[in-house]
Amino acid sequence: MKMTTENDKYKKMMKILRNSKPDLNQPEEIENEVIRKIHFENQKSGRVSDFIESLFGWVYIGWVRRSLIGAAVILVAVFVYQQAFIFKQVKNISKQVVITGNETAPVFSSVLDKRLTLYKISTRLSPGGEINISESQLEELLDSYNNLQVKYKDLIRIIEENPELEKYFENKLNQEKKYKPEI
Amino acid sequence: MIEKELIEECRNGNLHNFRKVVEKTTPMIFSVAFRMLGDEDAARDIVQDTMVTIWQKLSRIKTADSYKTWTYRIAVNKCYDQLRKQKRQKESRYDDKTWAIISNHLSEEGITELENKENAQIINLLTNKLSPKQKAVFILSELEEIPVGEIAKITGMNRSAVKANLYYARKNIESLLQKYL
Numbered sequence: 001m002k003m004t005t006e007n008d009k010y011k012k013m014m015k016i017l018r019n020s021k022p023d024l025n026q027p028e029e030i031e032n033e034v035i036r037k038i039h040f041e042n043q044k045s046g047r048v049s050d051f052i053e054s055l056f057g058w059v060y061i062g063w064v065r066r067s068l069i070g071a072a073v074i075l076v077a078v079f080v081y082q083q084a085f086i087f088k089q090v091k092n093i094s095k096q097v098v099i100t101g102n103e104t105a106p107v108f109s110s111v112l113d114k115r116l117t118l119y120k121i122s123t124r125l126s127p128g129g130e131i132n133i134s135e136s137q138l139e140e141l142l143d144s145y146n147n148l149q150v151k152y153k154d155l156i157r158i159i160e161e162n163p164e165l166e167k168y169f170e171n172k173l174n175q176e177k178k179y180k181p182e183i
Numbered sequence: 184m185i186e187k188e189l190i191e192e193c194r195n196g197n198l199h200n201f202r203k204v205v206e207k208t209t210p211m212i213f214s215v216a217f218r219m220l221g222d223e224d225a226a227r228d229i230v231q232d233t234m235v236t237i238w239q240k241l242s243r244i245k246t247a248d249s250y251k252t253w254t255y256r257i258a259v260n261k262c263y264d265q266l267r268k269q270k271r272q273k274e275s276r277y278d279d280k281t282w283a284i285i286s287n288h289l290s291e292e293g294i295t296e297l298e299n300k301e302n303a304q305i306i307n308l309l310t311n312k313l314s315p316k317q318k319a320v321f322i323l324s325e326l327e328e329i330p331v332g333e334i335a336k337i338t339g340m341n342r343s344a345v346k347a348n349l350y351y352a353r354k355n356i357e358s359l360l361q362k363y364l
Contacts, residue, residue, distance in 0.1 A: 010356060014325050016294055022226070025223075030205070030227060034238075038238050
């Protein structure tokens with residue numbers, strides 16, 4: 001009997017609630033607001049979606065399109081990272097001094113130029129840790145090397161200006177070549 | 184009932200026709216949202232958000248036949264989110280006045296219609312102890328009269344889970360009615 005009363009109350013309550021459909025006041029307000037929001041959202045996402053659409057518009061299957069967009073983003077990210085890494089390496093290389101056998105060493109035109117070369121050489125030598133010399137020693141070495149270069153250029157100029165001297169040196173050099181054993 | 188042709192045209196981006204879809208869909212979303220949240224303003228917000236989401240994702244539904252289930256699903260999910268926020272904001276409490284209203288209506292001979300405010304108060308009171316899932320199943324089944332199979336699709340539960348949740352919700356409400364009336 002008790003169960004029946006409980007059940008009756010429940011059934012009647014449900015009937016009342018079912019009958020009482022919630023009243024929606026001014027539904028046109030909601031409609032206008034929805035359309036306004038859609039316009040706003042369309043404007044906001046228009047540029048991005050147009051770009052994506054122009055790239056992946058040919059793919060109609062949703063998950064394939066999403067996968068392609070994901071793959072494209074990853075590839076671009078990898079490319080950017082790679083470029084940044086390469087740029088960093090190139091920048092690092094450009095700081096280092098590379099002197100090949102055929103090149104003549106630079107003659108320092110200013111103190112700044114000299115300091116810069118000192119810095120480049122010291123950064124190049126230090127990572128290996130094989131040669132340890134002080135900055136003053138390195139400076140002394142560069143000075144003497146620079147002087148030697150200047151004197152060498154002067155000597156060449158003097159020889160070129162005097163044809164007899166030039167001939168003499170040519171002969172001497174040829175004679176030396178004759179006595180040199182071939183390896 | 185919304186015509187399939189109307190949905191198909193909207194899927195092709197026809198915003199003018201979508202206004203008609205909004206007009207026809209709004210009452211059913213509002214009814215569920217209002218009953219689940221017990222708040223008119225919150226229910227109106229849910230309707231707006233749901234309609235915007237529908238427009239954005241309309242191309243994803245496979246057939247126009249599944250439109251109704253799909254719409255309910257979006258709305259119910261948005262209600263879940265709102266209920267979680269509400270739970271954090273305020274703890275609901277028992278209300279003697281509302282029990283008096285229920286008692287009056289049950290003692291009346293005929294079936295009366297409730298106004299929005301009373302309706303919300305009563306549903307909130309009866310479903311206070313239910314989890315969001317139980318509440319959703321109860322409202323969809325008992326008040327919106329949607330079949331169990333469709334509720335399973337809307338809520339993402341299997342049929343037996345829907346039935347179990349409904350059984351628990353009914354038992355809970357029946358025991359409340361017995362205890363306080």
